[in-house]
Amino acid sequence: MLFKLSLSNVRRSMRDYAIYFFTLMIGVSVFYVFNAIGGQAAALRMSDSQYEMIQVLDTVISGTSVFVAGVLGLLIVYASRFLMKRRSREFALYMTLGMSKRKISAILLVETVIIGIGSLFIGLLIGIGISQLMSAVVANMFEVDMSSYKFTVSGGAIVKTIVYFAVIYLVAMAFNSFVVTRMKLINLMQSGKRSEQIKLKSPVLCVIVFIAAAVILGLCYYQVGWNSRNITRTAAIANIAAGSAATFLVFWSVSGMLLRVFMLMKNTYHKNLNAFTFRQLSSKVNTMVFSMTVICIMLFVTICTLSSAFSIRNSMNNNLDELCPVDCEIVLSYDTEKPMQYADIQEMYTANGYDITEDFSDYVNFTDYGDTGFTFKDSLGEYYDEVARQYSFLIYDAPEQIVKLSDYNALMELYGRKTYTLADDEYILFCNFTTMKNIRNKGLETDSTHTIFGHTLDSKYPTCQDGFIDISTEHINAGLFVVPDSVVDEGAAHEEYFIGEYASKDKEAAEETVSDKFDAVQRAAADSSDNESNITGIFTTTKLEIKEAAVGLGAIVAFLGLYIGLVFLIACGAILALKELSDSVDSIGRYEMLRKIGADENDISRSLFRQTGIFFLLPLIVAAIHSVFGMKYLIFFLEVFGTENIGSSVGLTLSTLLLIYGGYFLVTYFSSKSIIKGRR
Amino acid sequence: MELLRIQQIEKYYGSKSSLTKAIDDISFTVEKGEFVAIMGASGSGKTTLLNCISTIDRVTAGHIFLEDEDITKLRGKALNRFRRDNLGFIFQDFNLLDTLTAYENIALALSIQKKPAKEIDAAVRKVAEQLDIADVLEKYPYQMSGGQKQRVASARAIVTGPKLVLADEPTGALDSKSAKLLLERFRYLNKECGATIMMVTHDSFTASYASRVIFIKDGKIFNSITRGDNTRKQFFDKIIDVVTLLGGDMSDAL
Numbered sequence: 001m002l003f004k005l006s007l008s009n010v011r012r013s014m015r016d017y018a019i020y021f022f023t024l025m026i027g028v029s030v031f032y033v034f035n036a037i038g039g040q041a042a043a044l045r046m047s048d049s050q051y052e053m054i055q056v057l058d059t060v061i062s063g064t065s066v067f068v069a070g071v072l073g074l075l076i077v078y079a080s081r082f083l084m085k086r087r088s089r090e091f092a093l094y095m096t097l098g099m100s101k102r103k104i105s106a107i108l109l110v111e112t113v114i115i116g117i118g119s120l121f122i123g124l125l126i127g128i129g130i131s132q133l134m135s136a137v138v139a140n141m142f143e144v145d146m147s148s149y150k151f152t153v154s155g156g157a158i159v160k161t162i163v164y165f166a167v168i169y170l171v172a173m174a175f176n177s178f179v180v181t182r183m184k185l186i187n188l189m190q191s192g193k194r195s196e197q198i199k200l201k202s203p204v205l206c207v208i209v210f211i212a213a214a215v216i217l218g219l220c221y222y223q224v225g226w227n228s229r230n231i232t233r234t235a236a237i238a239n240i241a242a243g244s245a246a247t248f249l250v251f252w253s254v255s256g257m258l259l260r261v262f263m264l265m266k267n268t269y270h271k272n273l274n275a276f277t278f279r280q281l282s283s284k285v286n287t288m289v290f291s292m293t294v295i296c297i298m299l300f301v302t303i304c305t306l307s308s309a310f311s312i313r314n315s316m317n318n319n320l321d322e323l324c325p326v327d328c329e330i331v332l333s334y335d336t337e338k339p340m341q342y343a344d345i346q347e348m349y350t351a352n353g354y355d356i357t358e359d360f361s362d363y364v365n366f367t368d369y370g371d372t373g374f375t376f377k378d379s380l381g382e383y384y385d386e387v388a389r390q391y392s393f394l395i396y397d398a399p400e401q402i403v404k405l406s407d408y409n410a411l412m413e414l415y416g417r418k419t420y421t422l423a424d425d426e427y428i429l430f431c432n433f434t435t436m437k438n439i440r441n442k443g444l445e446t447d448s449t450h451t452i453f454g455h456t457l458d459s460k461y462p463t464c465q466d467g468f469i470d471i472s473t474e475h476i477n478a479g480l481f482v483v484p485d486s487v488v489d490e491g492a493a494h495e496e497y498f499i500g501e502y503a504s505k506d507k508e509a510a511e512e513t514v515s516d517k518f519d520a521v522q523r524a525a526a527d528s529s530d531n532e533s534n535i536t537g538i539f540t541t542t543k544l545e546i547k548e549a550a551v552g553l554g555a556i557v558a559f560l561g562l563y564i565g566l567v568f569l570i571a572c573g574a575i576l577a578l579k580e581l582s583d584s585v586d587s588i589g590r591y592e593m594l595r596k597i598g599a600d601e602n603d604i605s606r607s608l609f610r611q612t613g614i615f616f617l618l619p620l621i622v623a624a625i626h627s628v629f630g631m632k633y634l635i636f637f638l639e640v641f642g643t644e645n646i647g648s649s650v651g652l653t654l655s656t657l658l659l660i661y662g663g664y665f666l667v668t669y670f671s672s673k674s675i676i677k678g679r680r
Numbered sequence: 681m682e683l684l685r686i687q688q689i690e691k692y693y694g695s696k697s698s699l700t701k702a703i704d705d706i707s708f709t710v711e712k713g714e715f716v717a718i719m720g721a722s723g724s725g726k727t728t729l730l731n732c733i734s735t736i737d738r739v740t741a742g743h744i745f746l747e748d749e750d751i752t753k754l755r756g757k758a759l760n761r762f763r764r765d766n767l768g769f770i771f772q773d774f775n776l777l778d779t780l781t782a783y784e785n786i787a788l789a790l791s792i793q794k795k796p797a798k799e800i801d802a803a804v805r806k807v808a809e810q811l812d813i814a815d816v817l818e819k820y821p822y823q824m825s826g827g828q829k830q831r832v833a834s835a836r837a838i839v840t841g842p843k844l845v846l847a848d849e850p851t852g853a854l855d856s857k858s859a860k861l862l863l864e865r866f867r868y869l870n871k872e873c874g875a876t877i878m879m880v881t882h883d884s885f886t887a888s889y890a891s892r893v894i895f896i897k898d899g900k901i902f903n904s905i906t907r908g909d910n911t912r913k914q915f916f917d918k919i920i921d922v923v924t925l926l927g928g929d930m931s932d933a934l
């Protein structure tokens with residue numbers, strides 16, 4: 001009997017349940033999609049070096065999922081509260097018919113189970129579908145080969161999703177039962193008729209609170225925006241806490257203040273339905289100060305994480321093109337104190353029966369130098385004291401890396417980059433790591449004349465030039481001095497470089513050949529008696545390796561960003577939509593009355609549009625302001641990856657935001673419109 | 681001068697198999713400056729009649745003219761505009777916006793008409809004076825008594841200077857003292873301000889404040905009596921006589 005009643009209830013109030021169901025479904029599918037990433041990624045990338053990355057990604061996503069489940073749980077409890085409120089009259093009827101509260105709880109329980117199982121099932125189906133799509137997106141994002149891809153369903157993720165959501169539903173049920181036991185018949189019967197008690201906050205207090213909040217926010221903004229270098233982890237957390245509290249105060253005071261301000265603008269206030277619109281809005285914001293704060297902070301986190309994720313992803317791909325122009329780099333480091341065993345790397349290969357050059361179509365082979373009398377400290381000159389105070393973690397007594405102009409130009413021709421010329425008493429400083437570039441530029445400004453290998457040289461340019469030797473995905477060249485060939489003392493050789501492009505079109509096969517030879521040479525070098533060898537190390541870096549690592553790191557960051565960002569965005573949209581819709585339901589009578597006294601249908605629509613619009617915009621605006629400073633802080637960390645395309649990342653984030661958040665806004669507006677539509 | 685002319689209107693509900701004639705061929709006219717009460721038992725069709733006149737509901741047949749304009753021909757936006765510019769409404773359950781103060785509720789009727797803000801203040805204060813609610817203007821509906829709320833609703837109805845004020849059971853939710861106070865105000869608006877009022881009620885005492893009472897039974901006009909030179913008490917007695925004639929249905933509505 002109870003089951004029948006519950007089932008028919010669900011069927012009857014399908015429209016009400018639609019929002020609830022929809023929210024649950026999206027929650028379930030997003031949860032599945034991200035927890036299935038491990039399996040999906042495994043299907044994409046089979047190489048061993050990637051496997052570890054994927055495991056890290058899986059672990060991080062698992063941890064994040066607990067937090068996400070918490071957010072979704074709160075959202076679901078909120079949604080069920082909305083549903084309960086909508087059905088007050090129905091519960092009142094049950095109670096007047098003599099049904100016990102326990103029975104009502106039981107009905108709700110069965111309903112939740114029906115909805116829960118339904119949404120879980122459909123959500124999982126959609127999630128499995130989307131996760132296939134997600135793989136394609138990932139493959140596209142990181143330029144991964146899709147040919148080995150298979151359709152996968154992650155059993156582990158399904159079980160995990162079911163378990164997590166079962167717990168969430170249980171909490172929701174417990175909450176529902178709790179609400180039922182506290183229901184009073186009189187309140188239920190009068191629900192919808194009972195008018196809200198409107199209390200205007202004291203305007204003086206509002207202004208004081210607002211100013212206080214603005215000051216706190218200003219301090220936080222300053223800390224993260226301009227003082228980011230000195231922020232410790234505790235300070236960062238303190239900043240976020242203070243910022244959140246200040247956000248709460250802003251909403252609290254603004255909700256009281258805005259209405260007052262509008263009321264003073266009599267001409268605007270008493271125009272069309274403005275008085276009604278403002279009152280509706282202020283009561284909405286007033287009852288939602290806390291939720292607004294939470295939404296605002298979630299939007300803030302969304303904007304920041306999505307921007308960072310997109311930015312890192314973009315940079316990785318761009319950097320790969322710019323900073324990794326050739327296939328392979330082999331580096332040999334010498335101990336200059338010991339006698340030479342091999343003259344150079346080519347001889348070392350020849351000694352082992354190989355020809356290093358035969359696998360490369362084009363290569364450069366050169367040596368860099370170090371002058372123990374010319375360290376980082378020396379290069380900074382008088383600026384050193386100030387830098388040492390600010391950046392105590394840097395190493396100052398290492399010799400600077402020095403390269404001959406002819407070698408550098410040869411390499412740049414291979415890389416397809418700009419070549420340089422030098423007079424006999426000039427040098428060029430190359431650097432592309434932003435923080436170091438700033439320090440070195442200051443150094444050049446203070447003192448640009450240095451003694452290198454006994455020659456007094458002056459910088460050709462007033463600032464650092466953009467350039468590098470090592471292939472990588474990041475801007476990590478911290479400083480490189482290019483000097484005229486005649487200056488260099490050949491005895492001070494430091495490392496030998498062999499950088500080239502594979503001859504074969506089949507890069508993977510070429511890589512295998514090269515790395516086999518390399519392994520053999522390396523083993524031979526290690527086997528030969530250690531004391532005799534002047535070679536202290538031999539390393540390779542290849543474009544393929546770099547690419548794989550980039551996918552791993554980029555994937556972790558981008559996925560987490562997307563995961564948290566999307567969940568937060570959905571949660572924000574859903575909370576606002578539910579609140580707005582429940583308000584519309586409560587306000588049907590008011591709109592009915594407006595129609596009776598002859599308000600234009602257009603005016604009513606406009607009023608509703610403004611209410612919904614401002615309601616959605618308010619937290620977004622505050623979050624946007626927060627984000628400007630939040631991003632300023634994040635750029636500090638993103639520098640390594642390169643921040644030149646941060647603008648397009650923010651653009652992409654805004655489009656995503658506009659799409660999902662704007663979508664929620666439109667759906668809410670049109671649903672509200674149909675809710676308040678006249679019955680005729 | 682004739683303000684409202686109702687010509688053989690009919691209103692049917694339901695399907696062919698079970699047709700309910702809520703209004704069955706009713707015709708009458710209302711002069712400018714009249715205070716008309718329409719009486720009838722529950723289900724007699726009096727509220728349907730009021731809804732048809734107020735354009736909230738549509739007639740099945742017949743015509744309603746307000747100053748020679750056939751309002752049964754109006755559609756869509758013209759309907760809202762017509763209500764806004766010509767009619768004032770007073771409802772049994774007040775229908776005030778609970779988020780707005782009394783002042784704002786009254787002002788809203790004017791701002792919907794797109795009246796300039798500086799005219800609004802004077803108009804609101806004047807009507808508040810007339811209805812004796814000047815001291816509750818800054819209060820919210822939940823802070824007012826039922827009588828005060830109904831007078832605020834009345835103020836909202838007449839502040840726009842409508843051609844016709846329609847009241848649906850205005851005393852239905854009021855105690856007898858508040859009801860009397862409200863009806864005194866209605867008479868004042870009618871006599872001193874020249875407002876034309878049409879009021880639906882099933883209460884004989886309420887009806888006795890009108891200048892004419894039209895009785896409706898089963899969707900038809902049963903009788904109609906005018907007050908003329910009678911005192912309110914004498915008119916009340918005459919109404920009671922008709923009510924007795926109408927039958928047992930109404931005898932409990934004394």
